[in-house]
Amino acid sequence: MAFRKTGIYKSRDELRALLRPGVLTAESLDAVQAAVAPGITTGELDAIAERTIRDGGGVPNFMLVPGYRNTICASVNADVVHGIPGNRALEPGDIVSVDSGAEFEGWNGDSARSFVLDDPSRPELVTERRLLNEVTEQALWHGIAALATARHLNEVGDAVEDYVESRGDFGIVEDYVGHGIGRSMHEEPPVFNYRVKGRGPAVKPGLVVAIEPMITLGGIDTLTQDDDWTVTTVDGSAAAHWEHSVAVHEGGIWVLTAHDGGASGLAPLGIRPVPIS
Structure with missing residues (x-):
């Protein structure tokens, strides 16, 4: 994944500008979630997400990535991320990100x-x-909660890894990580989902990042399919992926892609998000 090099701290006005695309993104996933059922194709889910975003006045930003023509990535079972929507029908027992x-x-x-x-x-x-x-979703919330109190960004990865390891024998994919977000969907800095050397940039007002743990039931090694997009576990184990875009501001943090700013997910962890004023 290539990150656009840009200043990583945003002004208050720029943080406010990120509110609407965050809500539109959440609404697209709400619409997909309501439609997920055996028999629906990933292409039909893609059309639902696109319609929701365009009806809200936005543009699907995945379509702005060179070579990608869809609104969503739909990754089923052993596919971790970047699955291309198409005529694959979901089946009972599938896990789809x-x-x-x-x-x-x-x-x-x-x-x-x-x-x-x-x-x-x-x-x-x-x-x-x-x-x-459930472990993957909660790993995300533990990472977000860590961001709320962290001095440096790499504390997020520490929190994600600690939580996942506390829940059992799961694999944390290392080939793909989170990222900054703003004018470009993928900006500096990288956001690791595991412990690394170094502290990373300071966590201070203006930092906006997408935190996105990818967890498997088996190993962490991945390969890219012949379509040059779909990333799959080498051992065929199932994977899950959860992600939110989160802003740090003078009052605290706000989860831009959650309708309540992350309140419900963060409450059990003792964190109260604060709206961007």
Whole structure:
């Protein structure tokens, strides 16, 4: 993933400009979530997300990435990220991650959620995948909570890794990481989902990042399919992916791609998000 090199701290007005694309991104995922069911194709989910973003006055920003023609990435089962939507129909027991983004007046939002489809004939598989999904989502919230109190950005990765390891034997994908976001969807700095050397940039007002842990039921090695986009686990283990865009400002933090600013996800961790004034 190539990051656009730019100043990583934004002004108060620039933070305000990021609110609308964040909401549009969340609305696109709400619409997808309402439609996820056995039999629907990933291409149909893509059309739902595109319509939601355009109806809200935005532009699907994934379409602005050279060579990519869709609104979402839809990654099923062993596919980790960057799955291309098409005629694949979802089946009972599938786990599908949907990554979406909206641009509004030149500013970007980026978020992902994963969903596990029920399958009464395979309860053990569904239980395993639901646990994976829950661990990945909570790893995201632990990373966001760490950002709220961190002095340096790499504390986020420490928190994600600590939480995942506390829940059992899961793999944290290292080939792909989070990123800054603003005028471009992918900006400096990288946001690691695991412990690294060095502290990273200071966490201070104006920092806006997309935190996005990708967790597997097996190993962490990945490969890119022949379509040059879809990233898949080498061992075929299922993966989950959750992501939010988060702004640090003078009053605290605000999750731009959550309708409540992250209040419901952060409350159990003792963090109260503060709206950007």
